[in-house]
Amino acid sequence: MANTSSRTLRLLSLLQTHRYWPGTELADRLEVSVRTLRRDVDRLRELGYPVEAQRGVDGGYQLAAGAALPPLVIDDEEAVALAVGLHSATRVDGIAEASVRVLAKVVQVMPTRLRRQVDALRAMTVPATWGGSAETAVDPAVLTVIALACRDDERLRFAYTAADGARTDRHVEPHRLVPLGRRWYLVAYDLDRHGWRNFRLDRLTGPAVTGARFRPRELPAADAAEFVRRGLKEMPRPYQVEVLVDAPAATVRERIGRWCTVEEVDAGHCRIHMTSDDLAWPAMALGVAGADVHVLEPPELRTELHAWAARFRRA
Amino acid sequence: MANTSSRTLRLLSLLQTHRYWPGTELADRLEVSVRTLRRDVDRLRELGYPVEAQRGVDGGYQLAAGAALPPLVIDDEEAVALAVGLHSATRVDGIAEASVRVLAKVVQVMPTRLRRQVDALRAMTVPATWGGSAETAVDPAVLTVIALACRDDERLRFAYTAADGARTDRHVEPHRLVPLGRRWYLVAYDLDRHGWRNFRLDRLTGPAVTGARFRPRELPAADAAEFVRRGLKEMPRPYQVEVLVDAPAATVRERIGRWCTVEEVDAGHCRIHMTSDDLAWPAMALGVAGADVHVLEPPELRTELHAWAARFRRA
DNA sequence: GGCATTGCGGCCACTTCCTGACCTGAATTA
DNA sequence: TAATTCAGGTCAGGAAGTGGCCGCAATGCC
Helix, strand or coil, X not given: CCCHHHHHHHHHHHHHHCCCECHHHHHHHHCCCHHHHHHHHHHHHHCCXXXXXXXXXXXXXXXXXXXXXXXXXXXXXXXXXXXXXXXXXXXCXXXXXXXXXXXXXXXXXXXXXXXXXXXXXXXXXCCCCCCCCHHHCCCHHHHHHHHHHHHHCEEEEEEEECCCCCEEEEEEXXXXXXXXXXXXXEEEEECCCCEEEEEEHHHEEEEEEEEEECCCCCCCCCCHHHHHHHHCCCCCCCEEEEEEECCCHHHHHHHHCCCCEEEEEECCEEEEEEEECCCHHHHHHHHHHCCCEEEEECHHHHHHHHHHHHHHHHC | CCCHHHHHHHHHHHHHHCCCECHHHHHHHHCCCHHHHHHHHHHHHHCCCCEEEECCCCCEEEECCCCCCCCECCCHHHHHHHHHHHHHHCCCCCCHHHHHHHHHHHHHHCCHHHHHHHHHHHCCCCCCCCCCCHHHCCCHHHHHXXXXXXXXXXXXXXXXXXXXXCEEEEEEEEEEEEEECCEEEEEEEECCCCEEEEEEHHXXXXXXXXXXXXXXXXXXXXXXXXXXXXXXXXXXXXXXXXXXXXXXXXXXXXXXXXXXXXXXXXXXXXXXXXXXXXXXXHHHHHHHHCCCEEEEECHHHHHHHHHHHHHHHHC
16 A cells, blocks of 8 residues: 555546645655655656656646547546447447457456446447347347457357357357448357357357467458458448538538538539438438438439338328 | 566556566566566556466466546547547446546546547447437537537636527536536526526537636525526426337337337237427337337327328328 | 745665565365 | 475565655646
C-alpha cells in the first residue's frame, strides 16, 4: 500500500479523474510530502506521460495529451459503458479488429457481476446492421470468446452449420478473427480435418475453450484476410442502389445523408447512391426520405417497394 | 526506464495482451531475474490485481477477473476504437453518464492525430437514434468538451438557440450533464443572468472553455436530474405503437424482434408494441416485417404508412 | 511594484526496499 | 519417477526513495 508503484498508479488515476490538482492536495491524498509528490510527478513524466503544471496562485497539475496513451484507470460503471460501446464499434470498418481486441481485454478482467450488467444492457442497444437480417448479426459473447481464444492460443470447440445446412461439431486451433465485407470470419486449423478452414461467425454456435493451449502453426497464406478472401468461392455481390429523388439535395442529405451519398441534379431533384446486401435497407431509407422516388437501379428494388406499398395500403 | 514502477506497469500491460505467460519469458522481456519477476507479480497481487499462476509443465501467469479493474493499457488503434464505440454508448439508458465520463477521460489524454482519426470514423457510424431526425443528435465533440468542463470546473462559453429561435451567447459555470428521455441537458449557472439554467445540448453550438476555473456552487435541487425534470415544462410524449401483424410470432420476432416486443395472438398472427418519438421508425420496422399489418395505435401511424405507400407505388 | 502563492529542483542524511543468487518445497504433467 | 515451473525464505550489496531544507522562477492579486 505504501508502495511507490502503487502510489504512482494512484497518482495517475487521480490525474485522470479531475483535471486540475493543487500539489498540496495531491500530496495529502497520497500521504506523502510535497517534495515526494514532485518526484512522483517527475517519474510519470519520465514514463512519457505529459503532466503539465501551472505555477503561481491557484496553480496545479494536469494530465495533458501526449504521444503515448497512459493506462486508463476506470471504475465499474465506466467499464460497463466501455464494453457496451465497443460492441457496436465491432461493426465499423477499420477498427473492428481493434475493438474486439480491447473488448476481450476488458471482458477478461471484468468481475462477473459487471459482465451480467453488460449482457443485460447490450440487449437494449439497437444493432447497427441496418440492412442485415438477424442472421448476419454476431452474438458479442461469441465474438469475445473467440477473440480471447485467438489471443491466448487456446483450443476451441463449437457447432458449425455449413452453407448447405449440415451441422457439425468442430475442434480447432483458432488463429485470427477477420472482419470482411459485413461479416466476421474465424481462420482456424481444424484438428479433426487436419487443415486450415474459414468459419463464418454467424454460422457458429456455442464456442467454448477447452483449456488446452497450443503452439501456433504457420498459416499457408500471406495473412489471415488473404486466406479468407481466397476461401470465399463467391462473394455475395451487394446491390448497387441508384435512385432519383424529387426533393432538394440539401433536404435529402439532412434526412438520410448518413446512409448514402447524395448528389444534386437540379434545385428540386437529386440522385442518391448506396450499397447494400439487402433491399430492406434502401427501402427504409427511401421511406424516411419523405419524397417521391424513381428507382434507376436495381429493378428488384422497385419490386420490393411495390410490395411494401401494397402491404402498407392494406394496413 | 529501469524503474520499478515502470516495470510493474509494463508487466500489467503484458498480462493484458496475452493470457498465458511463462515466468521465464516475462522475466526475459522485463530484463530481470525470475526471482524479481515473482516479486513483481506479488506486488501486483498486493495491489489487488488477481494474477493467477499455474505450476508444472507449461505453466505460467495470467491476469484473471478480480474485484477491481486494473488500469487498462491500450494502444493507439484500440483507443480510437474505444472513442468511436463510446460515442454510441452515450445513447444507452443507464450508462450514458458513465460513457461520457470515460469518453472525456480518453479524449483528454489522446494525441491529436488520433482525435482526427476518431472524428473521421465517427462520421461513418450509423447514429443509433433510429426515429430521431438530425436535430436530436448531439455532436460528440460538444459532448466531450462540456463533459470535461463539468469535470474540471472550468467556465464555458457557447451559443444557444432557445425554443423560440432566439440566439444568445452564454457564459456559464457548468455543473452536470444529464441524459433524460432521449436528450442531453446541461445544468449550469448562468453568469450573465445570475441563476441556474438548463440547456438542451442539441440547441447549443460552439462550446469553448475559457480556461478560468471556479469553485462549484450549490445546486438548488436534490440532484441535477431532478433540476432538469423540474425545468421541463412539457415532456414530448412518445407514440405508443401497437400493431397487429399477419404472420407467426416467431417469424416476426426473428425479423424485427430487436426493435419491439412481439406477442403471439394465434398461429398466424401476433401483436407488436414499441415506443417511439417519431413515426418513421415504426414504419421502417413494419416494412422489414414483410407481412400485412393492421395499425391499432396510433392513428397517425396509419396516415404515415399510407403516405409511404403512395410514394412507393409511384416509384 | 511589492507580496503571497505555488511549482522547480538541488542538496543531504537516513532509511527502505530492490535485486540477484542460492536454496528447499510443492504442484503438475509426461 | 523425473522434469518442469511456481512459491518463497534468506542474505548481502547497492540503489532508490524520502523528508527537510534551501534559493529560484512564474503567476496573479493588491
